[in-house]
Amino acid sequence: MSWSWRDNAGRVVWPVLIGEGFPHLQAAAVFVQVDARKIMVDCGALENRETIKTRLAQRGVHPSDIDLVLLTHGHFDHIENVDLFDHAQVVIHRHELEFLERLLGARPASRREVIHQYHAMIPEFYVRTISRRLDQHASTYQRLARELNRAAQPIEDDTRIADRAAIITTPGHTRGHLSLCIEDCQPIWIAGDAVTSLQSWRRESPEIYADLPDSIESSRRIRRSGGVVIPGHDRPFDIQSGQLVAPDHHGVRFNHE
């Protein structure tokens, strides 16, 4: 089942990957079309690479068609396929770019320190996973570093990218976390890990954060706007009701494919 949204102006929001939590950790990767610009918000982990290519191809999209990749933050499950989109600008917060540059440039023995410096709270298994992936997928990370070198456009503030679409700074999970807001009477938030899941949204207790008060404030900013959230690791849900979105909810459709 896939979820997609389209309005009369031809705007499209389509999670190519729907996020999942543990044990099948998978981050949302979302195709967006606004003002004829094709955008990917996050691009999954290496394990998702073929799925992303296949699903885009099923809708007639080639990775080279993508104009802009927005990386919500620098965690591996959101960024490893960035080099697929070889004609895209890559928008990332300056803090995340600096974190990645430090991490990729660090000796293996120093990685833990780099990761802990950037996160007030991060589970040990996640630190180990990040470090292990840098070793196991060294060539991927070399490509990623080259791609960031080629295409990264660091930003620091909220940035409008189309008539009714804006990149919004949503710090907390990491210092430079970004979300994309598609503005409508019911906005759609592509929230990365500013909102990881419906459960964590209800509890207001994130497992990973750089700054807890910032994380709570970013959630509140999203909550105040209403609409629908596409979380980093869960299915889309409605902000006001706190329920997963149902077919035709506010024009949002589930399509069986």
Ligand SMILES: [Zn+2]
């Ligand atoms: Zn994350």
